[in-house]
Amino acid sequence: MSATTAIGPIVIPAPSTGITTLPVLDLITGRARTGAYGPDPATLRIALAFSTVQAVRHPGRTRGYRNEVLSLRLGAAVGSCAVEPGELPAATVTDCVGATVGELLDHPGTAVRVAALDAYLGHCRPHAPAYGARRFGLPAGSSLVKSRVRAAAVVGLLPLAAVRRVLVVGVVNSLLEQLRSHGVDYRACDLKGGTTEWDEPVHTDALAHLDDCDAILASGMTLGNGSLDPLLAHARATGKPLVLFAQTGSSVLPQLLGDGVTAVSAEPFPFFWLDGGPTVIHLYGGAGR
Known part of the structure; x- marks a missing residue:
């Protein structure tokens, strides 16, 4: 579940101040520091940090994948950021424990900054109807069963009747199957x-295909590798639907609703692939809303 090629910051419009060159991660972090979402991040400490490594190949499918996720806990909230397997320095988990959120928002590692911001926003703005979230239950079952149910919910956030072609950034075969x-x-x-389960080419440069598509469906991993910014700028400039499916930054990305993002499927820890019992995702916005 990787995402598209990362590129540097570009000019993107802020909701209230016109034009800024801040990447979206810095933009939302700045709002958090000025009290837009709740208490000062410098007053809150991370008590628990952990990483999760997963490998899977669903029965009946010829290809599998691996994931590694850094997670930080703040009260009842867990913030997460996926990384490429093996990229996370061994000392990262230990270094995060006991640090303030404010300190971690200045960490040199992007994954740490994303996970810290995600934990902070999950703590201050939990997934709840008051903040626009709709609970969607995933049934007990195998990872493949749950993946397919999740995929149906995510794809349902797109205005399918008006969509000719979707740019999918971060390949999940269950999502492609739904489309x-x-x-x-x-x-x-x-x-x-590489190729999809149906032997279609998987392109490494998503930006080259933006003009060929009239909607964007992107993984939250784009927040972690910096490649969300050009997708968001394109959606803002063209009005194309931009739907995000997020385990990474699941509490961060809903803050962009109405500012280029039309819908979010937010899935905080524990993710569907960790638990065979019933789990929940949270849907924001979407077709007809």
Whole structure:
């Protein structure tokens, strides 16, 4: 579940101040520091940090994938950021424990900054109807069963009747399967390249295909690798639907609703692939809302 090629900051419009060159991570971090969401991040400490490593290949599918996720706990909230397997320095988890959120928002590692901001926003703005969230239950079952149910909910956030082709950034075969079932074309993009389960090419440069698509479906991992910014700028400039499916930054990305992002499927820890019992995702915005 990688995302598209990362590029440097570009000019993106802020909701209230016109034009800024801040990447979205810095933009939302700045709002957090000025009290837009709740208490000063410098007053809150991370008591627990952990990493999760996963490998999977669903029965009946020929390809699998691996994930590694850094997670930080703040009260009842867990903030997470996926990284490429093996990229996370061994000392990171230990270094985060006991640090303030404010300190971690200045950490040199992007994954730490994302996870800290995600934990902070999950603590200050939990997924709840008061903040626009709709609970969607995933049933007990295998990882593949849960993946397919989740995929149906995520794809349902797109205005499918008005969509000709979707740019999918971060390949998840269950999502592609759902788009195929609706007769919707797509361009699959992922840093790893390769092919989909249906032997279609997976492109490594998502930006090259933006103009060929009239909607964008992107993984939250784009927040962690910096590649969300050009997707967001394109959606803002063109009005194209931008739907995000997020385990990484699941509490961060809903803050962009109405500011280029049309819908978010937010899935905080524990993720569907960790628990065979019923779990929950939280849906924001979407077609007809």
